[in-house]
Amino acid sequence: MWNRNLVTQSMLCGSLAFSAGALSEGVTATHAPLNIQYKDGAGIGVNDTTQLTLSDGTQTTVGAFRKSTIEHVARAVALQFHNAAPLNWSVMFQTNAGYDALTMGPAFTEVTSRNQDKNGFAKLGQWYPITLLSGLNGFDVGFIPGEPHAETQFLANPQNIQSAIAPSSGQPILTSIVYHELIHLYGFAENSCLGSCIPARMSHNSHMTPLLWYRNTDNSLVSYEQLDLDGREAAGKSGNRFLAGGTLSAPRTSAAVRSELTGGTYVDSSGGYVQMFATPTSKGDWDGQVGSHISFDVQPQQLMYSAAARVQDMGIAAHMLCDAGWCRKTGQVIDVSAQATLDTNASTASKTYIDVTFKNHTNADVDKLQAQVRLDAKYTGVTLSGDQQGCVLEAQVLSCIFDLAALSSKKMSLTLGALTDSGYVIAGEVYSTDFDVDRNGFNNILDATLKAAPSNPGTGGGTGNGGTGTGGSGNTTTPLSSESSGGSMPLWTIGLLALVGWRRFKAIKRIAVPVTAALLLSACGGGGGGDTATTPPVVTKPDLRVTLQGSSTVPESSAIDVPVTITGAQGAVNVSATHNGPSNFTVTPTMSSTGGTLRLQLGELFSHQQANVQLVVSDADGRSSTVSMAVSLQNSPGFHRVVASIPESGIELKENSSATIQFTFDGASGDVKAAVEPTTTEQSITTKTTLTNAGGTLEVTAGELVRVNHELKLALAFTDAAGQVQKRTQSFSLINATGAKLLEEFNQTYAAAPAFSELKPERELVRRLSALAVLTNAAYTGTESTLLDRLQQEVNAKGKQAAITSWLQSHAGDAARYQSGAAEETALKAATAELMGLLQAHGSTVDTVISDAVSANNGVVPQVALGALLFDSTSKKLSRFIGNNSLGQYKDGKWQFNANYAFLTPIVFPETQTCKAE
DSSP, X not given: OEEEEOOOSSOOOOOOOOOSSOOOGGGGGTBOOEEEEEOOOTTSGGGOOXXXXXXXXXXXXXXXXXXXXXXXXXXXHHTTBOBOSOEEEEEEEEOOTTOSEEEEOOOEEEOOTTTSOTTOOSOTTSEEEHHHHHHHHTSOOOSSTTSOSEEEEEEOOTTOOSOSBOTTTSSBHHHHHHHXXXXXXXXXXXXXXXXXXXXXXEEOOBSSGGGEEEEOTTSOEEEGGXXXXXXXXXXXXXXXXXXXXXXXXXXXXXXXXXXXXXXXXXXXXXXXEEEBOOOOOTTSOOOTTTTSSBOTTOBSOOTTBSSOOSOSOOTHHHHHHIIIIISOTTOOEEOEEEEEEEOTTTOOSSOEEEEEEEEEOSSSOEEEEEEEEEEOXXXXXXXXXXXXXXXXXXXXXXXXEEEEOTTOEEEEEEEEOOOOTTOEEEEEEEEEOSSOEESOSGXXXXXXXXXXXXXXXXXXXXXXXXXXXXXXXXXXXXOOOTTOOOOSOOOGGGOBOSOOOGGGOOOOOOOOOOSOGGGGGOOSSSOOOOOOOOOOOOOOOOOOEEEEOSEEEEETTEEEEEEEEEESOOXXXXXXXXXXXXXXXXXXXXXXXXXXXXXXEEOOOSSOEEEEEEEEEEOTTXXXXXXXXXXXXXXXXXXXXXXXXXXXXXXXEETTEEEEEEEEEESOOSOOEEEEEEEOSOSOEEEEXXXXXXXXXXXXEEOSOOSOSEEEEEEEEEEOTTOOEEEEEEEEEEEOHHHHHHHHHHHHHHHHHHHHHTTHHHHHHHHHHHHHHHHHOTTOOOOTTHHHHHHHHHHHHHOHHHHHHHHHHHTTTHHXXXXXXXSOHHHHHHHHHHHHHHHHHHHHTTHHHHHHHHHTTTTSSOOOOOOOXXXXXXXXXXXXXXXXXXXXXXXXXXXXXXXXGGGGHHHHOGGGOOOOOO
């Protein structure tokens, strides 16, 4: 489905983010980075080399700015969702009429027994975005490996690079646009195509539909899943009556509605509900953004407005995605942050003290947190103090595994040497390894760069969150030794080191350091300038060892548990398991600090395969151990499955065309024979099979079809040389294009026949010509009624009008008989021709009267040559005037009479005459 995100001129929020490092290796077990596939050509989009000066003075290029912003947001969003499956995202910049960005996707697929996650969180028969279903399964369930799960087309407007800083967040406008689109990728999307949808309306029950409701005019709530297509379309145009929430179906969303939102809500005894975007288009049609965006009435502003609000907090969308499937088991919506600040009271010219704080902003306990802080490799001899529980420092990397109580924090300090001219870099992140959704991924990232002050006047160096900027001028000072006790000037210019602002965070600009090392001795209270460090005692710990059997065998469609033994682990263990086998082979560890089991589960196979399973175990001290085992994946013997290249139903087969189905046989013995029994009244259907023991093809051909569109069913029975039989039903929707055209022609002729049989244009022409002859032709001896009376006598004498009326009565059910399948299209064709013959004969009865009326005017009026009866699709009329090439021609799709026959226009088209005589 396409999720169209209409972005207005309101500003997006977010800070300029040039990422100082990719996701750490430890993150990938539960927070797989996005695989971004850039589709821009040379000089376009992220490859645009146009020079760009950012608001803080940084010199860069348009392409570099776009690419760094996209990758920073992608990194932040990846930290918000527990997901070990790789997700592929296609990105390109182009012209989008009226949109800042358009996201096509994510792709949806129906949940079946083959792709359902082992815990059954994805509901059978529902349609899930492949991104969420992959997250639930732990591996990519996409249709084609490596292909994008969604594509976003960003605006490539040279007049609006979207680099301006949004006051609400301190980040460029582009940041929140990217953030908005990525939340669509993770499944804030609906699987519907309603309104004037091509080729036809559809709406599947999905991961989101259990959350959705329609509030009737009597204020009663109707489940969206129970509505038909008309009902769903009405909900999508209802203004403020399309809702998401409810205590039973969406408990997290319901609670957030009650506690966080102040507008755009509905609350009753069944729970709290948030308004979804439900606004008709300017043409009154159904808007494709319905179900994938929050209503504009919702307050405070939300990221997932259809016009992306400039906010960093995912808000109510986090709770909805949590209820839709990202939070399984005991998962919840959380908000944790990482912060690093320079301890200005303790730092000296030779020692730098960095305070690292991890905070839980959630009013609930959050467990299974992991964090890593990575220092510049040039700094050696780093030491750690403070709340070290669950943390280990190895060289320049601090790794932590810990829990945080509600609204609590964890703080420790890193001690290292002095800042250097070449710059000091710190990077890191904090994240949950539980099934939580973190509503703000930006404050999970801890990245910054600082440079020592120059000794001469000039610009100070410094970057925040990976960006660059120009500092102010500094005065020449003499660096003091670490023994000095400097003055009272505060170090406000270097007090902020990382992305720390959470929702209150303002723009991080380049941190100017126009001070010398002497100012590091500033006495702002506390801290000393000494170089003495405390050496911790040496503790001998047993090695971390993991024991796993060397090999195992897993039969098709079965599962086995392999025992695992762990010794020497310090504290809780973190376990990840990977394999290089097929996608329907899953490996699930269940471990404690002493061991557990590794469940190997296999779906259906076509042949024996080999796989290698790798198990990685790490403990609270940051140590890890990796073991592997070989697994033989065994295909069950015998002929037990047939797989086709197309679905069992829903495929169109047009007349005079063919469709080929590719079959693959699993375990067939010898050559396979097929029996094909078609169920249809059409005689032109033929089938042809070409089979071996491995598979083959079935070609189905439809010749000229004679009946209305209907379903062709093929009962297939495949039998191998051992007598094993596999049965399958294959259905096609037969499309009779000629039949539809003949039905339209019959209905048009039938509907227009009564009006034509009255011969109104012919009568009016004779009336006007008679009046003209009386006025202008002295030789004409008749009266104005002479020719009209004669015309009526001709009609009455022939009796053809009565024959037409009788025919219409007896053939009133012809169209219905064809549409029900009781009659063939040839009957419609013959009936249309018969009716046209009756109408032509009826009109011809007055031809001589018209000719005489023209002659009565003694050459003043040209002779009117009447031709065959034709149907005009524009006026929906049957006529011998319209379409007669001797009288006029079609121009711009409308019939126009030639100048000599312009007098026919008010006669044939009386509805065009607006003047009346007084």
